[in-house]
Amino acid sequence: MEIIRRNTEYSIRALVHLALNPGREVTAAEIAEAQEIPLVYLQKILQKLTRGGFVGAQRGAHGGFYLAKDPEDINLLEVIELMQGKLAINKCFLGKDGCNRAPKCVLKNNWLQLEQRIAGFLSQITLLDLVEQVREGGLPGGGE
Amino acid sequence: MEIIRRNTEYSIRALVHLALNPGREVTAAEIAEAQEIPLVYLQKILQKLTRGGFVGAQRGAHGGFYLAKDPEDINLLEVIELMQGKLAINKCFLGKDGCNRAPKCVLKNNWLQLEQRIAGFLSQITLLDLVEQVREGGLPGGGE
DNA sequence: TCAATGTGGACTATAATAGTCCACATAGAG
């Protein structure tokens, strides 16, 4: 049972790729190939990242994508929540038709604590951290 | 995007119910009514909990379910993993066809850290804790 | 023997996720 879904995984790889290629416009095709992501699916993901304000897009010939924020201003929690919706341990934390038992339920306090810890952890990790890790030792999801 | 699924939520409510009614066999129907869980679905859940060793079952007239372990020996992580499968932040932590990029990927170190924190938190919360919270202040998921 | 109960497996339904397609908008190059 996984928490990070493919679209988020792909998003992160794409963002790392963009962060590793600053100052130019990178096409979706290039990212798709380097990061081994189905192109048309990646296009959808990039659209979402664009709407979310993480990347900018330039249409037309020689167009492409670029980071719209500094890497240190993009954290994992934001990306996850953009792609997968608000992080909620249990449905009681989702406003719309959350749990009708919530008012009298004491179990949810435990969930709340956990949720805060996870959110805290994820929001501390920035794209800059990831890029540094990649530069130091490895590859962004194995991408070249 | 929720982490705890209904089957786990139901499981926890059922376990709390059993813990609140020690020393007797509680029928699935009773739990279903008290905890507002679809009966036949609950039966499946109880079967899984039985196979998982958390509850015992007695067939026949006047049969029912009872806790097979002390409440302090049942923790949330165990229940979650029984119902939802192994907790894994990202697919790289699932052995069978996990990510083929894993060997050279540096991003997964972050996931690993998070996973360990979540697992640590969840494994510290026992059924006894939940029952005490219910006794002190509220209701187990609102159940009577 | 009967009624109350759990068991097991197959089955259906619903929803979420992943992935695809196509017509269109835009920008640059010639």
Added chain:
DNA sequence: CTCTATGTGGACTATTATAGTCCACATTGA
């Protein structure tokens, strides 16, 4: 101006996971 490379938007399909149901059967106690 037109052609080509690109991103955009929305509808669409496919696949998988989760939720929920059904029924024949096994077991136990009265």
